[in-house]
Amino acid sequence: SQQGEEDPQALSIQEGENATMNCSYKTSINNLQWYRQNSGRGLVHLILIRSNEREKHSGRLRVTLDTSKKSSSLLITASRAADTASYFCATDAKAAGNKLTFGGGTRVLVKP
């Protein structure tokens, strides 16, 4: 079963705007990862945030993690048309070894 739930399921924004998506999970985790998937393609690893970290940046991406609320957010700043993709969070649960459990994903459309 999927541990993570993401919202919104879909997001449509104009180029230049910021995009924020959230992920919630149920059990204790070792880390949480965010991935991007372009239509019909594999997944691209974006950021991994460990359970003892609260915030992490990579270029225009900012990820936060609140373990007390069992939630994470991904912020894409100054979005570009090329950011159009589906974004998934995945948790590496302490009880699940190295297996990842994916959220339902957020489909982001950035309009030029």
Added chain:
Amino acid sequence: GAVVSQHPSRVICKSGTSVKIECRSLDFQATTMFWYRQFPKQSLMLMATSNEGSKATYEQGVEKDKFLINHASLTLSTLTVTSAHPEDSSFYICSASGGPLGEQFFGPGTRLTVL
């Protein structure tokens, strides 16, 4: 990041035939690889964990006799869909665990269509 390849990228086959999909880690050794399937507009569902030199561990509801997994070396895992049926049509994606923090790196996926 590390590179994982899959072959073939796309396959169309007749119902009842078997299809083999290869997953390779190109620039690192992966003791563990994972196989997922993804239906259109849905998330990835883990099918099985492939361990080099030992039997794969299947998730609940995944038929091990239908989805044969072999992890013969530290850089290659194969998934064979036996006696494929139209309901097996899906996007199959593999990943390899190789990062220092346990990151998984994903292959580009294989689109299977069973007629």
